Amino acid sequence: MGSAALVGLVLAAAPPPSVVSVxxxxxxxxxxxxxxxxRVTCLVPPGADPHGMALRGSDRQALSTARLVLVNGYNLTPAMNRIRVSAPVVAVAERATPGNPAKDPHVWHDPGLTSAMVRESATALRPLLxxxxxxxxxxxxxxxxxxxxQLxxxxxxxxxxxxxxxxxxVTEHRAFSAFARxxxxxxxxxxxxxxxxxxLRPSSLGAISRAIRQSGTKAIFAEALPPSKTLRRISSFSGVAIAKQPLYADGLAPGKSLIQTATANVCTFVTAQGGRCDQRTASALQQQWAAIR
Incomplete structure (x- = not known):
């Protein structure tokens, strides 16, 4: 067997490189x-809070063997700040949006900025592949x-x-600035x-209630269900109902893709505020995303 054939067999038998995408x-x-x-390992499951993530033993093992680690950056996952790994660590959102004076980590709520994250991720992956x-x-x-x-x-x-x-x-915390802009x-x-x-002091509750009533909103949006006690209290005092569906601020909805989460967020906001949402086209976008090979 020639040397070229031997190299081909070795390459074919080699396991795919390991990437941790936090x-x-x-x-x-x-x-x-x-x-x-x-081989991609994810550390924050859909629906979990990346701000409060705690690394498990299996996470540390995956990080120790990874050849590339992709993080969002802008301190979305503070637990990663204390971790030292031998693999390159790329802060994708920071590279994609260097002009981010507020250092808001939730840049993916703007599809244009998500597209920049895709480009930066591909650039980081190219040497590995x-x-x-x-x-x-x-x-x-x-x-x-x-x-x-299209999204x-x-x-x-x-x-x-x-x-x-x-x-x-109207939300509890500032997580949708990219979407709003x-x-x-x-x-x-x-x-x-x-x-x-x-x-939340009584004086704050009064100011919040006035601001909500004066804003023109028809709903208050929770980031998870059931809504927090604080949000329920705000809803009660302001007289404005909490939307029936949450907005996913910090990542993916459980069991959903990036596209499904984004379209669900848009439809949740639109329908609660008196608009109409085209679910058929949303489904078509997800089918295009899932068909990428």
Whole structure:
């Protein structure tokens, strides 16, 4: 057997390289980019809070053997700040959005910024996958960016169905600034804006209630269900109901992709605020995303 054939057999037998993609959004991006060309381990499961993640033994093992670690950056996962690994660590959102003076980690709520995260992830993965896989990686990256571009246009069209006076997003915390800037929505994160040190005092409750009533919103949006005691109290005092569905602020909805989570967030906001949402096109976008190979 010739040397070239031996090299081919060795390469064929080699296991795919290991990548750790820390949070859910990046995990979906990474898996969509690499398909079977790398083994991807995710540390923050869908629906979990990345801000409060605690590393398990299996997480530390995955980090110790990874050849590349992708993190969102902007301190989305503080637990990662204390970890030292031998593999390169790439803060994808920081590279994708260097002009982010507030250092808001939730950049993926703007599909255009998500597209930049896809490009930066592909750039980080290219040396790991090698020249033989570069073409497929680039094709997937371009296909994903095309879907995200359509997502941006679709989202804008849905949001236009909401009466302008009701294009206000009332949440507990400031996690949707990228979304609000992209689509011209007023963001009202009541705890961050009115509660000193995160403590809800009676005076704060009164100011929050007035601000909500004056905002024009038809709903208050929770980040999880059941809503927190604080949010229920705010709803009771303001007289504005909590939306029936949550908005997923910190990652993916359980069992859902990036596209499914994004379209669900848009539809939750739009329908609660008196607009109409095109579910058929949302499903078509997800089918395009899932079909990327």
């Amino acid at each position: 949070d859910g959004v990046l995990c979906d991006i990474t898996r969509s980019l690499v398909q079977s060309d790398a 090698g020249a033989a896989k570069a073409g497929a990686l680039q094709r997937r990256s371009q296909a994903m960016q095309a879907v995200l571009n 941006g246009s679709w989202s804008a069209a849905q949001l236009q169905t909401v009466p302008s006076a009701q294009r206000v997003l 992209r689509y011209g929505i007023r963001e009202l994160p009541v705890i961050d804006d009115f509660a000193s040190g995160g403590t």
